[in-house]
Amino acid sequence: MNNTLNNTDLVKKSLRKRYFKERLFRSLGLVSIATAIIFLLILLADITSKALPAFSQTQLELTVELDRDRLGLSAQPDEAELMAADFRLVIRDALLAQFPEVTSRRDKRELYTLTSMGAEFQLRDMVIDDLSLLGQTITVPFMADDDVDAVIKGSIDRTLPESDRRVKDQKLAWIETLEASGQIDTAFNWHFFSSGDSREPEMAGIKGAILGSFYTLLVTLALSFPIAVAAAIYLEEFAPKNRFIDFIEININNLAAVPSIVFGLLGLAVFINFFTLPRSAPLVGGIVLSLMTLPTIIIASRSAIKAVPPSLREAALGLGASKMQTVFHHVLPAALPGILTGTIIGMAQALGETAPLLMIGMVAFIVDIPQSVADPATVLPIQVFLWADSPERGFLEKTSAAIMVLLFFLVAMNAIAIYLRKKFEKKW
Amino acid sequence: MKFSALIFLLLLFAAFSYFMARQKITTAYRQHKQKKKILTLPKYFGYVAALCSLLPALLVLFFLQVVEEPYINSEISAYIVESNIDANEDLDLYLNDIKSADTPEKVSALSPEKQQVYQRYHEIETTTNRTISVVVLALSILLAIWGLKKINTDTPARKVFEKIIEGILLLAASIAIMTTVGIVFSVLFESTRFFGEVPILSFMFGTEWSPQTAIRADQVGSSAAFGAVPLFVGTMLISFIALLVSVPLGLMSAIYLSEYASKSIRSVAKPVLEILAGIPTVVYGFFAALTVAPFIRDLGESLGLSVASESALAAGLVMGIMIIPFVSSLSDDVLSAVPQSLREGSLGLGATRSETIIKVLIPAALPGIVGGVLLAASRAIGETMIVVMAAGLAANLTVNPLEAVTTVTVQIVTLLTGDQEFDSAKTLAAFALGLMLFVTTLILNVIALHVVRKYREQYE
Numbered sequence: 001m002n003n004t005l006n007n008t009d010l011v012k013k014s015l016r017k018r019y020f021k022e023r024l025f026r027s028l029g030l031v032s033i034a035t036a037i038i039f040l041l042i043l044l045a046d047i048t049s050k051a052l053p054a055f056s057q058t059q060l061e062l063t064v065e066l067d068r069d070r071l072g073l074s075a076q077p078d079e080a081e082l083m084a085a086d087f088r089l090v091i092r093d094a095l096l097a098q099f100p101e102v103t104s105r106r107d108k109r110e111l112y113t114l115t116s117m118g119a120e121f122q123l124r125d126m127v128i129d130d131l132s133l134l135g136q137t138i139t140v141p142f143m144a145d146d147d148v149d150a151v152i153k154g155s156i157d158r159t160l161p162e163s164d165r166r167v168k169d170q171k172l173a174w175i176e177t178l179e180a181s182g183q184i185d186t187a188f189n190w191h192f193f194s195s196g197d198s199r200e201p202e203m204a205g206i207k208g209a210i211l212g213s214f215y216t217l218l219v220t221l222a223l224s225f226p227i228a229v230a231a232a233i234y235l236e237e238f239a240p241k242n243r244f245i246d247f248i249e250i251n252i253n254n255l256a257a258v259p260s261i262v263f264g265l266l267g268l269a270v271f272i273n274f275f276t277l278p279r280s281a282p283l284v285g286g287i288v289l290s291l292m293t294l295p296t297i298i299i300a301s302r303s304a305i306k307a308v309p310p311s312l313r314e315a316a317l318g319l320g321a322s323k324m325q326t327v328f329h330h331v332l333p334a335a336l337p338g339i340l341t342g343t344i345i346g347m348a349q350a351l352g353e354t355a356p357l358l359m360i361g362m363v364a365f366i367v368d369i370p371q372s373v374a375d376p377a378t379v380l381p382i383q384v385f386l387w388a389d390s391p392e393r394g395f396l397e398k399t400s401a402a403i404m405v406l407l408f409f410l411v412a413m414n415a416i417a418i419y420l421r422k423k424f425e426k427k428w
Numbered sequence: 429m430k431f432s433a434l435i436f437l438l439l440l441f442a443a444f445s446y447f448m449a450r451q452k453i454t455t456a457y458r459q460h461k462q463k464k465k466i467l468t469l470p471k472y473f474g475y476v477a478a479l480c481s482l483l484p485a486l487l488v489l490f491f492l493q494v495v496e497e498p499y500i501n502s503e504i505s506a507y508i509v510e511s512n513i514d515a516n517e518d519l520d521l522y523l524n525d526i527k528s529a530d531t532p533e534k535v536s537a538l539s540p541e542k543q544q545v546y547q548r549y550h551e552i553e554t555t556t557n558r559t560i561s562v563v564v565l566a567l568s569i570l571l572a573i574w575g576l577k578k579i580n581t582d583t584p585a586r587k588v589f590e591k592i593i594e595g596i597l598l599l600a601a602s603i604a605i606m607t608t609v610g611i612v613f614s615v616l617f618e619s620t621r622f623f624g625e626v627p628i629l630s631f632m633f634g635t636e637w638s639p640q641t642a643i644r645a646d647q648v649g650s651s652a653a654f655g656a657v658p659l660f661v662g663t664m665l666i667s668f669i670a671l672l673v674s675v676p677l678g679l680m681s682a683i684y685l686s687e688y689a690s691k692s693i694r695s696v697a698k699p700v701l702e703i704l705a706g707i708p709t710v711v712y713g714f715f716a717a718l719t720v721a722p723f724i725r726d727l728g729e730s731l732g733l734s735v736a737s738e739s740a741l742a743a744g745l746v747m748g749i750m751i752i753p754f755v756s757s758l759s760d761d762v763l764s765a766v767p768q769s770l771r772e773g774s775l776g777l778g779a780t781r782s783e784t785i786i787k788v789l790i791p792a793a794l795p796g797i798v799g800g801v802l803l804a805a806s807r808a809i810g811e812t813m814i815v816v817m818a819a820g821l822a823a824n825l826t827v828n829p830l831e832a833v834t835t836v837t838v839q840i841v842t843l844l845t846g847d848q849e850f851d852s853a854k855t856l857a858a859f860a861l862g863l864m865l866f867v868t869t870l871i872l873n874v875i876a877l878h879v880v881r882k883y884r885e886q887y888e
Contacts, residue, residue, distance in 0.1 A: 025782035025784065025785070025786075028682065029685075029687075032676070032677040032678075036704060036749070037696070037697065039749050047711070101712070109810060143466070173816060225602055230596065230597045233597055233602065238598075239601070251605050254608065254873055255604055257807075258869060259804060259810020259811070259866075261812045261865070262615070263611070265862040266607070266610050266614050269615070270614050291607050318661070350710025352707070354813050355812035355841070358812075358844075361594075367485035385813070388718070396718070400714075406711070407707070410708070
């Protein structure tokens with residue numbers, strides 16, 4: 001009796017300590033989850049705050065005189081003549097007219113860098129669109145240089161001493177004069193979405209990368225979807241139990257865990273060096289990515305096919321359908337929503353993949369927007385990688401903006417997958 | 429003939445055979461309607477006829493396309509030698525110049541000698557192209573006629589068709605094997621070439637890595653060194669940091685989510701983990717290089733430590749966060765496989781929840797957790813973008829996490845991007861590193877999958 005009492009006392013005494021340990025353990029779990037959540041929030045906030053400036057573009061309103069003689073154009077210029085004309089001259093004239101006090105060569109050259117290198121093309125395209133502008137004096141909002149852009153957006157601190165500042169006092173004074181006369185404003189940066197890559201931060205856009213990603217994913221989808229579905233059907237419905245099939249299954253599970261860069265080595269050695277397919281092309285990128293996403297889609301499709309109840313198969317077989325007819329007419333349609341969900345998730349994975357594409361040369365600097373799967377192209381994640389490597393400050397915000405576009409597509413794809421799953425999910 | 433036109437013609441022939449065969453069988457069925465039982469739908473005869481004209485032709489076309497390029501190359505090279513043209517440049521570059529001349533302007537820009545070769549190239553290309561088209565089309569037509577002749581109502585058309593489809597399905601399933609074989613052969617082949625130039629032992633155990641081969645022999649640092657130990661150590665250091673972050677955090681989150689969390693917490697935490705898993709690695713790399721690394725450097729400086737701006741710590745930390753969802757979902761699977769009776773037995777004896785988890789669940793799930801950790805390690809070793817962007821390039825042999833180290837994947841990327849000749853030791857080294865990477869991750873994966881499977885069977 002005495003002994004039991006003692007034991008109860010012992011247990012009661014230790015309870016406080018044990019409960020404390022319980023609470024400690026529990027809060028450790030909570031802390032781990034919180035770490036993950038906080039990290040995600042910091043990451044998203046950091047990227048969003050860096051990206052936001054990229055969606056607006058500083059413009060410099062200048063009044064240019066489109067004088068035919070100054071441009072060296074004939075009375076009725078054709079397109080080739082316009083393409084060859086030097087529109088830089090009239091923009092420079094406009095800048096000089098604005099700041100007549102600038103006389104020395106060096107200062108002039110500095111003054112000309114207020115507008116972007118793209119300003120002349122902007123003006124040229126306007127004239128090609130509307131020839132009647134020639135001979136007129138018009139006010140055009142020109143794209144500003146990335147330094148001007150940075151000053152206006154506040155990413156270059158105007159209060160710093162001159163020696164620490166990228167933009168010197170003289171240029172800053174010009175910018176402030178223009179600002180005071182209301183010639184500087186900001187607009188939504190459409191250019192970012194409508195042009196290819198460039199060495200100049202203010203002219204760089206992601207249309208080329210988006211289209212490159214699109215073509216690459218098109219090839220990936222066209223190859224991996226049919227092959228994966230066929231493989232899943234075979235393994236679930238037809239495969240006999242033998243060594244060979246076991247070997248296939250081991251291979252699929254292993255490929256799912258092979259580092260993606262190894263697939264890049266495969267693409268380089270086999271598709272580019274052996275089959276001599278074009279380098280940097282979405283075609284090769286798509287093939288490599290489809291080999292990489294195959295295991296994901298196969299595994300998802302198999303579980304979707306497995307989830308179709310046997311009663312469906314038995315009913316079809318009982319009514320005299322052949323095995324093949326049962327599978328293609330009844331099982332596959334029932335499993336299709338699950339297969340599609342898996343495919344979209346696989347595609348999202350392929351969209352974010354970078355390393356194997358570096359191996360097959362999609363990392364080149366490509367200005368042109370790709371027109372087909374055989375054109376040299378780059379893809380969104382690689383564009384992010386390339387811009388992240390650029391020293392110019394202007395590319396930092398472009399990188400973050402490209403990341404946001406990439407994340408937008410990923411979220412959209414996953415949302416579609418979730419919607420499909422919710423809408424077509426059947427409880428058998 | 430253009431490739432797309434050829435494919436279009438083949439499809440046209442196939443469609444034609446389909447209709448002809450169907451027509452033939454329908455008429456035949458009509459003629460002996462009452463006498464025989466009809467077992468097969470006419471469309472199956474059509475399918476068989478169509479596949480008969482299409483499949484062999486496609487296979488032959490594919491094969492010819494593959495051998496076309498080497499054939500043309502060898503013919504041109506023979507022509508160059510024969511006509512004593514001095515191709516003093518590299519032959520590949522020479523051929524490339526000629527092949528890339530696809531517009532008249534580009535052709536006229538070539539040197540006269542090259543124009544001559546171009547003429548020859550153009551001739552050969554046209555004839556081979558024509559031959560391929562003729563062979564493939566003839567094969568397709570002949571097989572279509574043969575098939576149409578052979579097919580009759582006694583042909584077991586549906587069975588034949590289904591066998592063919594089953595064969596195609598099997599082929600699709602074996603692509604996984606072909607991919608593995610392709611990977612093994614491509615890395616193995618180039619690696620053996622590399623080990624022909626650099627002894628395997630000095631690669632595996634050498635401690636100096638400087639793959640730059642000098643152009644002139646008398647240049648400073650002309651002798652390239654391929655000792656991969658610094659890379660292995662760097663890879664292990666970063667992976668170790670990543671595991672140090674991800675294993676406790678991932679395991680604890682899995683435990684918390686499955687054993688403690690209320691529904692509302694779970695509904696927030698699960699999507700967060702899924703988003704973390706879905707963020708592309710290049711984004712993590714950007715974050716590591718531009719936000720985490722400077723932060724750690726500044727923090728270290730304020731503590732009086734000198735931290736490299738591309739420290740292993742930054743890359744490892746971010747990689748660890750990236751792997752958390754992976755570890756957490758694997759541990760979740762493993763923990764939920766532990767039978768409920770073990771849990772209830774422990775709780776019934778008066779143990780608290782944490783005691784149950786630490787003393788019963790985790791020991792019971794240990795093999796599965798170890799398997800998960802191994803998979804996570806293989807993931808960390810093979811991760812590329814984070815280290816390419818946030819870790820260094822210089823091969824320092826150190827285990828100090830505050831210094832910059834380089835990894836196997838970083839070196840593969842650096843060696844293979846940019847200008848390259850394909851037979852220098854420098855580019856081949858990348859394949860040797862790829863081989864090491866593939867073998868290491870393969871071993872880890874096989875062990876992990878085996879352990880996890882064995883563990884599952886234990887409780888089934």
